[in-house]
Amino acid sequence: ALSISVGLFMIVVAFASHFLASRAIIPIRRSLERQRQFVDDASHELRTPLSIVRSALEIIDKREGDKMSPFSVQLLADIRDEMNRLSRLVGDMLTLARADSGTVEIDKSLFDFCFEAKRVVRKFEQRAQDKAISLTLEVPEQAMIYADRERLVQLLTLLLDNAIKYTPRDGAVHVSLQLTEELVNKMVQLSVKDTGIGINAEDQQKIFERFCRVDQARTRQKGGFGLGLAIAKWIVQAHDGNIAVVSQLGKGSSFQVLFPAGIKSSTLSKSVNFSN
């Protein structure tokens, strides 16, 4: 009789907790749904006026450019710069809002990260040259990985953009990419190292937080909003990886990323052979 009553009691408890949990889950689900909807609406509402203003600026530039005074040309250039800044801010905020509400999908495929890394570095060559910064890349011949190609391109772009932004003239920026063999999986090791202004130990803890800019006055001039590294961290975490910084004030910084390549070595060689 005792075991029957204990059994009955357990069933009642299980039933009650299931009932209470589902009642609690429904409002959470509804609020997530509402947040998702808000992000979608906001994305559209913010992007439309931005693109209208941008095309209006292009038309003015094309039709009236030659007739404008140097003052107006400068004003137009300033407006264009601020528009681009605003577009970047809207894009970054939407990425993070979508990440929060779980609406960003990580779209994994098999691709060569070396090929993409070379392409990203090439895009920064001119900016590096303008500041007499030596920009070097060290990659193996091929690094086939299973990951979100677009997000990893965004990650390297963010780190490289910062490295060049925070490195004074005649400095050096070095990007290195390696695939290392671990017990169960291949690991991707990406590092972006610069000889720039560096970050002090206290600030190194904060820079991955949203809207964190070390020394506001100094960084505002350089046009950042303090969202880049928060996005970088989200991308790395979405790949089950880790991002860390080693830095010394006045000497330079090294951002190191480590994440699983998403395929076991046996699968890796098969996939490479297959794609060949």
Ligand code: ADP
């Ligand atoms: P921002 O848009 O301001 O560059 P980030 O989130 O990319 O925003 O970076 C946050 C802050 O971290 C920056 O404002 C800057 O102070 C610091 N930081 C990032 N990368 C570097 C770097 N390579 N060297 C020195 N400081 C850096």
